Amino acid sequence: MKPAGTFDRAVALKGQVTGPITLIFQLFAGEQSLITHQDLANTLGRYSTSLALWQANHLRRNQGTVLMFVDEPCLGFLKPNLAPATRAYLLRVLKELLVGLRVAGVVTGLHCCAYPSLAILNEVQPDIFSFDAFEGLEAFCASPEAKLFLEHGGQVAFGLIPTSRNLSAFHPEMQFYRWTLAAEPLPDLGELARRSLVTATCGLGLLDEPAARTSFQATHHLSRFFKLAVPDLLYHHI
Secondary structure, three states: OOOOOOOOOOOOEEEEEEOHHHHHHHOEEOOEEHHHOHHHHHHHHHHHHHHHHHHHHHHHOOOOOEEEEEEOHHHHHOOOOOOHHHHHHHHHHHHHHHHHHHHOOOEEEEEEOOOOOOHHHHHHOOOEEEEOHHHHHHHHHOOHHHHHHHHOOOEEEEEEEOOOOOOOOOOHHHHHHHHHHHOOOOOOHHHHHHOEEEEEOOOHHHOOHHHHHHHHHHHHHHHHHHHHHOOOOOOOOO
């Protein structure tokens, strides 16, 4: 019998933590948001880094390669009307977390279920960007910032499986065809597929077990189209 928590077929194990920018937007010192307290925000960033490293170290006991995703739904709040100095230090806090993980040998991911300015990707430089591609696929693939991110070696976790209790109307072959059409403006479709993950959209943990199992089956089915389309594809799905 294998020890609990052993995943001998896993390519990597994935962890996830709430990102410092999202925490900063949600927490207050008295009546004031932490956005106005840069010292407290910096402290929170360091605390987030320590939590992420603790989780990564525990996951590493079961499998050598760890992906740590930083969940930042509030990245969409970094609008052009936000003070440039505030935006700069918020992104610095996030980038310091990602750098701290990478120095520790962790593969870094940035997840945003909203749709942020993609220029952020090239400022904080995660290894992997994860997003709701069921809604935002075409906009991502058409973005010059996304192209630049990919050219610099970035990888993408495409959330192509809608999180739903009923996937009877979802057809993986049609979703793959949609992906190939959307990705046409990007260079080298095969290389993009090699550096991509297929995932569900947000909220999978809220489903019951049968619905979650169906989602995983749809993810596996969709990933097979990636493999068949590129003969020598070294493709992994989560």
